[in-house]
Amino acid sequence: MSVDEDLETLGEQLYSLIYPKHQESAGKLTGMMLELPAAVLKQMLQDEAMLAAAVGKALRALQLAHKPSEVTFKDEDDASVSSDSLGEQLFELVDVYNTGQSQKITGMLLEQHKDTVLHLISDPKMLEESVTLALKTLREQNMEETDVSDSSEADDMDRLGEKVFSLVEKLDPLHANDITGMLLEMDSAALQQLLRDHTMLEAAVQKAKEALKTQLSSQKNVFSALK
Structure with a gap:
């Protein structure tokens, strides 16, 4: 079975499990889950609790993505959105990707200007690209540290x-x-x-x-x- 066929099969199985409880958003949730590694998806199909936790994270990500106004359109002075609030929301979204580096990646993204962080929270595509780039940077740093140690x-x-x-x-x-x-x-x-x-x-x-x-x-x- 090819990688595409394997992914399609996993998608069908995930959709069938997600649909009964989340009929309206089953398609989007399944699509988000398919961003995860195949090995993780297969484990989710065997572990109901793991699947439920991942679906919960994906749902929160969807809710935040659909309500950017709640985050962005308050006072433009810092009273609007505290760093802690931004950090919590960003962490929730980053954690959906199950990189194993959610804390570090969130910290890296929070070093950017607040407007950029707000944009990340409201733009799933931009967030995905930023998470991928941050993960790549972390891996390169780990490789350099290993080389220096050796x-x-x-x-x-x-x-x-x-x-x-x-x-x-x-x-x-x-x-x-x-x-x-x-x-x-x-x-x-x-x-x-x-x-x-x-x-x-x-x-x-x-x-x-x-x-x-x-x-x-x-x-x-x-x-x-x-x-």
């Missing part, structure tokens, strides 16, 4: 490697590279301990040298057998 960890390991090598080189210049590579397989906390405790470092280097000798010996045996 980069920072890599830099830390490089610095640790340099410090370990400088100490290992004094104990065994000939095999410093190989031994350092083996020691760097330990976690960073253990490596930090080696750097602080010279006796532990010497013991670790000795173990690595023995492992290295065993490894080299086995390789020689393999080469001898191949001759």
Whole structure:
């Protein structure tokens, strides 16, 4: 079944469940619900409480969209619409999209000029575009934070490697590279301990040298057998 056919089937099933209680707005409500991911829609079809909650959110969104005058046409001074009131109404609308980031997205949208926020509340299409853009921005920020974190960890390991090598080189210049590579397989906390405790470092280097000798010996045996 194609994605379009799957979505059409989901729409029919949703409509049949929504229509008995909301005959006049069943079509609009179903259309709003179909903006959600298919996986969420399938879960709603199996969970009556989840479906009822989503329908409730969609209904509130429709009611607010049909009554923009209640929000916009009061005193133009700030007495008209408080920030808290705008925030609550905007959150209700944003939450319909089930992004999992409703609080953050609402906060981002509320940073705009009040007229723009009022427009968002009264224009479902504009709100949808703004929510999509805000969600994309949040995802990009999360990716950048992850990249920075990964980069920072890599830099830390490089610095640790340099410090370990400088100490290992004094104990065994000939095999410093190989031994350092083996020691760097330990976690960073253990490596930090080696750097602080010279006796532990010497013991670790000795173990690595023995492992290295065993490894080299086995390789020689393999080469001898191949001759």
